[in-house]
Amino acid sequence: MSGDKGNDRNFMTLQFAAKSENESFARVTVAAFISQLDPTMDELSDLKTVISEAVTNSVIHGYDCNSEGIVTITAEIIGDTVTLTVEDRGHGIEDLELAKQPLYTSKPELERSGMGFTIMENFMDEFEVSSEQGSGTSIRMKKRIESKKALYN
Amino acid sequence: MNLQVEMEQHRKTLIIRLSGELDHHTADMVRMRLDEAIQRGQVEHLILSLKGLQFMDSSGLGVILGRYKLIKSKGGKMVVCEVNPTVYRLLDMSGLFKIMQIYDNEGHALSGLEVVS
Numbered sequence: 001m002s003g004d005k006g007n008d009r010n011f012m013t014l015q016f017a018a019k020s021e022n023e024s025f026a027r028v029t030v031a032a033f034i035s036q037l038d039p040t041m042d043e044l045s046d047l048k049t050v051i052s053e054a055v056t057n058s059v060i061h062g063y064d065c066n067s068e069g070i071v072t073i074t075a076e077i078i079g080d081t082v083t084l085t086v087e088d089r090g091h092g093i094e095d096l097e098l099a100k101q102p103l104y105t106s107k108p109e110l111e112r113s114g115m116g117f118t119i120m121e122n123f124m125d126e127f128e129v130s131s132e133q134g135s136g137t138s139i140r141m142k143k144r145i146e147s148k149k150a151l152y153n
Numbered sequence: 154m155n156l157q158v159e160m161e162q163h164r165k166t167l168i169i170r171l172s173g174e175l176d177h178h179t180a181d182m183v184r185m186r187l188d189e190a191i192q193r194g195q196v197e198h199l200i201l202s203l204k205g206l207q208f209m210d211s212s213g214l215g216v217i218l219g220r221y222k223l224i225k226s227k228g229g230k231m232v233v234c235e236v237n238p239t240v241y242r243l244l245d246m247s248g249l250f251k252i253m254q255i256y257d258n259e260g261h262a263l264s265g266l267e268v269v270s
Contacts, residue, residue, distance in 0.1 A: 020176075020177050020178035021178050023176050023177055023178050024155065024174060024176060024178065024208075027208075041239075042238075042239070045208070045239045048208065049208075049210050049243070052176055052177075052208075052210040052212075053210055053211055056176070056177040056210065056211075056212060059177065060177065102247075110215075111184070111215045111216065111218070111219040112211070112212070112215050113211045113212070113214035113215040113218055113247065114211075115211040115214055115246070115247050116210075116211045118246070118247075119210070119211055119243070119246065122246060
């Protein structure tokens, strides 16, 4: 609620089939959850973009578009900071350093731009990937929300 | 599908207006429709008009870069116009403006292309 001390914790978990049609569902849902922090349009669009990138990675690379796979997102708000995790139990990433290189893609035949990790790194304050081949990938990202209210005060 | 494609041909230039959300899910349809139009018609140049584009991610970048390569291999040019600030940031970050001209509107883009063609 408004007028809190800024230390309240709030969270949500979202689980869905690794289908491309769920990418927009995921980013809209996360944006709706975060809107309680009163983010600016830019902040909201950054968060939607990183969720879209992470979920798309899980669908295409984690599960090779096999929709039996499950993607799990958690969003946690502590004070004015949002922590997002996007996890899959898919193939995992063979070479993480290579995957993080701008413009590198393991699937050029699908016309991927290779910018997913670069975008996540740029749009968030903190960004971490852990991945193990054969057991999945987890992405953890953090961003402080300036909030429109703070701008006016 | 929450993405619309509208196309209009001006002589040898194809104007492509995208509105809605360009992500991995909608990318395949956009790619198919554009390639079909490029192969079928007498298309030399492309103008990508993005006024109504509310969302785009790296899948969208892939579609744009793919069409750029296609039209360039045929000796043509591709330009973008009417780019909103959110999409601009993404295009800028990916270095797209190093290879593609950007114009305020379709009119300017058309006259820009006529000068080069």
